[in-house]
Amino acid sequence: MTHDRAAGDIATLRLPGIGWLLQWRGDGFWRELNDAQHHDELAGSFMPSEDEWVRWTGRSRPQARGGAWGGVATWWLVYGELPGEATPSVGLADGTCPPVLRLGRVWACEWRSVAQPVTVSVASERFDFAFAEPQYRRSLG
Numbered sequence: 001m002t003h004d005r006a007a008g009d010i011a012t013l014r015l016p017g018i019g020w021l022l023q024w025r026g027d028g029f030w031r032e033l034n035d036a037q038h039h040d041e042l043a044g045s046f047m048p049s050e051d052e053w054v055r056w057t058g059r060s061r062p063q064a065r066g067g068a069w070g071g072v073a074t075w076w077l078v079y080g081e082l083p084g085e086a087t088p089s090v091g092l093a094d095g096t097c098p099p100v101l102r103l104g105r106v107w108a109c110e111w112r113s114v115a116q117p118v119t120v121s122v123a124s125e126r127f128d129f130a131f132a133e134p135q136y137r138r139s140l141g
Contacts, residue, residue, distance in 0.1 A: 015110045017075040024104025029053035032120040056105045058083045060122040079108035088122040
């Protein structure tokens with residue numbers, strides 16, 4: 001995971017495992033994007049619209065992205081806004097606590113594992129993500 005400075009007042013947090021980036025703008029807006037879009041923007045073949053940027057609200061509502069089911073280790077991601085100064089904590093069901101990275105007033109955590117429940121604590125709030133295989137997929141096998 002790298003943290004680099006882009007042109008102007010945009011800071012970028014690259015999450016290479018999952019192929020995702022978060023960007024924080026100095027005026028309090030942020031966005032998420034994938035590696036392909038970022039590459040196209042750097043190459044000048046795509047210009048992001050202002051609608052892609054979200055104003056920081058200070059609310060704890062983590063979001064998640066994930067990999068695959070079936071016992072295969074893959075990349076997982078949880079991220080969101082920082083409501084205060086405390087860095088969130090992320091705990092996996094197997095006891096692992098992957099590092100949480102901060103960028104401006106947003107945070108992100110990525111890790112590689114099999115699908116398993118995850119608990120995110122942000123300020124005084126707790127959020128649980130099952131990261132379990134959907135029932136419709138289990139009934140296919």
